Amino acid sequence: MNRRSFLGSAVAGALASAAAPPAAKMIGIQVGAVSFVDEGVEKVLDVFQKEASVNTLFIATFTFGRGIAGRQVPGQPLPDHGRQEYDTATFKGGSYTRVHAQYYTETVIRDFRAPDLGDFDVLEAVLPAARKRGLKTICWFEDVWSRDVPNVEKAQERQLDGRNSTNLCFNNPNYRNWLLATVEDYTRSHEIDGIMWGSERQGAFADALGASHGGSGRDPARVTCFCEFCESKARERGIDPARARAGFQALASFVAGARQGKRPIDGYYVALWRLILRYPELLAWEMLWTDSLRETYSAIYNKVKSIKPSVGVGWHIWHNNSFSPIYRAEQDLSELSRYSDFLKMVMYHNCGGERMASYIRSVGATMYGDVPPQELLDFHNRVLDYKSERSLAEIPKSGLTADYVYREARRAREALNGTRTQLWPGIDIDIPTAPASSKSTPNGTRDAVIAAFRAGADGVILSRKYSEMRLANLAGAGAATRQPA
């Protein structure tokens, strides 16, 4: 359906009765630098305000990933705006705003400016226009790196197999200081309203078990982190790194065997418990990683507040929170609220079906090798409190429901009650899925946004990036914000 016919039918009523969007609600959209270059700053902002009542920009300022920067992911259909060609040859990643060297004296990572768009500085280009329109701007960056950055090997995590990871270690001063330097640079160099950072990773125990969507591709020999800084921090906690390594070697053997269908005599689940009981270091190492992430959040928060308290600071919380009970247990919102002005809890309903199925298949080949897949999904729906979702065969094609968004938003709302942390669910608009899987629709987007607000969310963040969104689906979010309360 093209945009004209969509506007002519589905939302005509809503638009006709349009009231002003709820003033107190934050309506945000994630957007990368390339969209402003390709389409023009004023034109992009026009679309955001007219189609989706956007009042806050989440500008991707740093990443080496295609999830939030660059044009459409190659292989996925190009949306109905922007340059109609893929940026396969030019996309590199890095910082899309100028790097002010004076802030990076305590780290060896200093050369990370993205070359993709020449001298274009997305904050210098967009901030004045945004401010003139009364739009707020939040710098949005993520924990996604490249091996090509000069000196980056001095900040990388160490895998169980002894090799360096592409990911950087929160306990390595070169990374910790880079993070603090980056938020100081953003805060001092520009009149911004906030900073959001995201890390879509977890500790070695959950990672080894493949306990995430896409987890079946995780190699248990490559879990992290066993660098000198993490081992020293472990010893301070009374955890023996040698015992942890032995435990993870045993866990890696268990996972490799399970994926080959080699059933332990007592079954997969019992065998895993035997390992945990033998090596409590497995869980201690998982929590060491999780605490290190929390300390990183806290350090970033305190750094920004020490410079300019009015700049909001918050976190993008990975979609795995919707699938893995282990990861959900680690996202203790009352703990996170101590250093969070806002939380973007990812609640991507459309790609959520495909991702939930991927998660189930992954843990169904390791810790739950004895449980039939549909039973395993039923169990997760029960313990994660999802009521209206379809069967394992159907959810990739149907996506998850607006009821999923409502339940997730309501749960987060209740967990945050009594805190000052704002709840801003992340809403899926055209996040790529497999050809046969569910695709975003205007009504699906509209219903997800309405569900988030009905559950008491303080705002929504339209995700992941404008350069992959179709205009009609974006307008679905706009229709929701114009619904009478």
Ligand SMILES: [Zn+2]
């Ligand atoms: Zn480390």
